[in-house]
Amino acid sequence: MLSNEEIWLKVEDFPTLPTIYTKLVEVISNPRTTVQDVADLIIKDQSSTTKILKIVNSPIMGIQKSVNNITQAIFFLGFNEVKNIVLTLSVMDMFANTNSIKAFNIIDLWKHSIAVATIAKLLATKLKIRNTEDYFVSGIMHDIGILFFVRNYNQIYNRIFEKALESNVSIASLEREVFGITHYSIGEMIAKKWKLPMQLQNVIKYQRYGTIEGRSDTLVSCIHLANLIAQIMNLDYQKEREIEIPNFAIWNNIHFEPGVISSFYQPIMDIYNQSVSILRLKS
Amino acid sequence: MACLKLVSELAEGMITAEPIVNNFGQTIMPSGMEMKTKHIEMLKVWNIQTVYIKSDENDSDVEISKEILIQAKEILSKKCPWEPRNVLEENVVELGILSIAHNLINKGGTDAK
Numbered sequence A: 001m002l003s004n005e006e007i008w009l010k011v012e013d014f015p016t017l018p019t020i021y022t023k024l025v026e027v028i029s030n031p032r033t034t035v036q037d038v039a040d041l042i043i044k045d046q047s048s049t050t051k052i053l054k055i056v057n058s059p060i061m062g063i064q065k066s067v068n069n070i071t072q073a074i075f076f077l078g079f080n081e082v083k084n085i086v087l088t089l090s091v092m093d094m095f096a097n098t099n100s101i102k103a104f105n106i107i108d109l110w111k112h113s114i115a116v117a118t119i120a121k122l123l124a125t126k127l128k129i130r131n132t133e134d135y136f137v138s139g140i141m142h143d144i145g146i147l148f149f150v151r152n153y154n155q156i157y158n159r160i161f162e163k164a165l166e167s168n169v170s171i172a173s174l175e176r177e178v179f180g181i182t183h184y185s186i187g188e189m190i191a192k193k194w195k196l197p198m199q200l201q202n203v204i205k206y207q208r209y210g211t212i213e214g215r216s217d218t219l220v221s222c223i224h225l226a227n228l229i230a231q232i233m234n235l236d237y238q239k240e241r242e243i244e245i246p247n248f249a250i251w252n253n254i255h256f257e258p259g260v261i262s263s264f265y266q267p268i269m270d271i272y273n274q275s276v277s278i279l280r281l282k283s
Numbered sequence B: 001m002a003c004l005k006l007v008s009e010l011a012e013g014m015i016t017a018e019p020i021v022n023n024f025g026q027t028i029m030p031s032g033m034e035m036k037t038k039h040i041e042m043l044k045v046w047n048i049q050t051v052y053i054k055s056d057e058n059d060s061d062v063e064i065s066k067e068i069l070i071q072a073k074e075i076l077s078k079k080c081p082w083e084p085r086n087v088l089e090e091n092v093v094e095l096g097i098l099s100i101a102h103n104l105i106n107k108g109g110t111d112a113k
Helices: A004-013 A018-029 A035-040 A046-056 A069-075 A079-096 A106-126 A132-143 A142-153 A154-167 A171-179 A183-192 A198-206 A220-231 A248-252 A262-278 B039-044 B065-078 B086-108
Strands: B002-006 B027-029 B052-053
Touching: A004 A142, A004 A183, A018 A035, A018 A079, A035 A046, A035 A069, A035 B002, A046 A069, A046 A079, A069 A079, A079 A106, A079 A132, A079 A142, A079 A183, A106 A132, A106 A220, A106 A248, A132 A198, A132 A220, A142 A154, A142 A171, A142 A183, A171 A183, A183 A198, A198 A220, A198 B065, A220 A248, A220 A262, A220 B086, A262 B002, B027 B039, B052 B086, B065 B086
Parallel strands: none
Antiparallel strands: B002 B052
16 A cells, blocks of 8 residues: 555655647647737747647648748637647657566557547547647546556556456456555546646546536546447457446437437548658658 | 548549538538539638548448357457447447457458558
8 A cells, every 4th residue: 555645745746737738738728829829939949849840731630732931820729728628748758768577568548548538539529629739638637647557567467457457357446446546546646737728627636426516527538438339349448348238317418310320430540640640650 | 321432532533421610610511412523622721631532332341240249249358348228339339349359350461461
């Protein structure tokens, strides 16, 4: 069991988000900020500039005209989406700098995060929700707590993964047994440390239940459902795990005509494959 | 029948299967409308990424045989032991069956993706 102090210290040690993200948040929170202001900030970071241009020109963004400069990219994407993309790229770097453990490949965890992100965004689009980009970034972030355990306790976590497979118990229950805390709670602590929006903290903490302590929340429900769909489509890092029944309460705020969800197979695979290709980790 | 297309895949003559709604919840194009180039350009300006288009074809490009679907259903039932409680959960399970079916086809076929 980890003491509260040990957990706290290790979370403190967890990498911070790069300066470009924190500066971006600050700049965007100013209502007088213009597209050019944001462009001027991003252009100082060559790597982010290149990656954002690559993303905005990819087929998944649907912008046919080639976008050659960052100012244009920001205009097309909007501030919220730019912020989310920079966050996604930062998390991507963290995954790339984390070693795999024997029990699973970190790349599979990253691909699973992309799958949940893609599916959540597709669900949101079909539900005619605004700010579908928030759904994408929620999917990217949802299992950030697992990264914490892999980085800090890789040998123990390896055994947890193996036991989960052998005994068909959930990773979370073993985390609680061994560490006294689950990756959901750790993930929430990291999101708090990074000063991420409350809705993102809620997603990480409550994704397992699909509601916020019984209270309905469309974002949390969609991530709960997207996670289920990713698992059932085998877009998972724990391919043999038994799939848990969803919380029935999510259907209070997720309504589709019969048959619509079944028609998502090809769109999910198409957009997922394209997203993985664009956001590929350097192995 | 409708299929979901990326905006980059749209061509003149395609007909919308659903109204197209922007991020502000405004309907910018009704369903049943034939797309012209100017409409497609407008969708890009609005940063719309996907559109439902009416399709005469089957929803999936691959014809899946009954035998493969039965096999896929059995494989899934081991991993997913619960019974769907409503039609939406049935549809989610169908997604699982389709995935397994596609994997079986790809493994068995000569050109695996």
